[in-house]
Amino acid sequence: MWHRHNIAGAFYFGMRRIPQWLIVAVLVASGCHHEPTSSSEFAAERKKMVEEQLRPRGIRDQRVLVAMAKVPRQEFVSQNQRGQSYADSALPIGHDQTISQPFIVAYMTEQLHLQPTDRVLEIGTGSGYQAAVLAELAKEVYTIEIIEPLAKDASARLARLGYRNAHVKVGDGYQGWPEAAPFDAIIVTCAPDKVPQPLTQQLKEGGRMIIPVGTGLDQQLYLLEKKGSELAQTAILPVRFVPMAGEAANK
Ligand code: SAH
Numbered sequence: 001m002w003h004r005h006n007i008a009g010a011f012y013f014g015m016r017r018i019p020q021w022l023i024v025a026v027l028v029a030s031g032c033h034h035e036p037t038s039s040s041e042f043a044a045e046r047k048k049m050v051e052e053q054l055r056p057r058g059i060r061d062q063r064v065l066v067a068m069a070k071v072p073r074q075e076f077v078s079q080n081q082r083g084q085s086y087a088d089s090a091l092p093i094g095h096d097q098t099i100s101q102p103f104i105v106a107y108m109t110e111q112l113h114l115q116p117t118d119r120v121l122e123i124g125t126g127s128g129y130q131a132a133v134l135a136e137l138a139k140e141v142y143t144i145e146i147i148e149p150l151a152k153d154a155s156a157r158l159a160r161l162g163y164r165n166a167h168v169k170v171g172d173g174y175q176g177w178p179e180a181a182p183f184d185a186i187i188v189t190c191a192p193d194k195v196p197q198p199l200t201q202q203l204k205e206g207g208r209m210i211i212p213v214g215t216g217l218d219q220q221l222y223l224l225e226k227k228g229s230e231l232a233q234t235a236i237l238p239v240r241f242v243p244m245a246g247e248a249a250n251k
Pocket residue numbers: 097098099100123124125126127128129130131144145146147150171172173174189190242243244245246247248
């Protein structure tokens with residue numbers, strides 16, 4: 001009887017007897033902290049993010065939802081944050097910068113009304129995640145990052161993931177990218193205190209620009225539409241981005 005109980009109550013690992021309670025405790029503990037590691041687990045998390053964070057908050061553009069369900073956000077966050085890849089928040093990417101919350105990425109992208117033939121300019125490459133989402137939807141993406149190591153990492157990451165239509169440049173995005181202008185759409189992911197003139201000049205007639213404007217905590221996301229000599233501006237959402245560095249900060 002004792003012998004039977006002993007066998008039922010323990011597992012043998014090599015020559016060592018491991019009590020059942022310890023195995024149960026380890027399984028429970030690992031279950032509590034289970035983080036996705038395989039690409040299928042990340043894909044499931046991504047689908048959940050689309051269904052729970054994007055759709056209920058009004059993201060409707062099917063192409064944007066498909067792109068958000070496709071781009072592997074875990075490849076754009078630092079190794080120790082991978083388990084948080086699809087959390088409903090911004091995450092640190094080093095150099096005091098952050099990758100934006102998935103909803104903000106989807107929202108700003110949707111506002112651009114991108115066509116597969118469009119050429120897009122992004123200011124503030126950061127991790128390259130927003131650029132990858134844009135690259136799923138537009139023909140060419142030009143993105144500028146002022147912090148050199150971030151630009152280099154993002155460029156390598158985008159190439160490794162096969163985004164041949166995403167072009168990264170190190171520099172001050174205040175001046176835009178005149179050699180590649182004009183653009184059908186411009187997205188700015190750092191906040192100047194007013195819209196940089198070179199960017200409005202590099203926007204095509206009929207083009208759309210989405211840009212956070214303001215200082216400190218007092219920022220608004222603006223949608224600018226270029227119609228003839230007019231630049232229609234609509235404030236659409238209070239937001240919080242890192243300030244635009246470089247020329248914008250020295251004015
Ligand atoms: N779009 C990024 C997140 C943006 S974080 C992503 O998907 O990960 C804002 C980024 O803007 C930071 O990396 C910051 O270094 C960059 N930035 C700030 N001022 C800039 C400027 N003047 N020109 C280009 N990039 C700038």
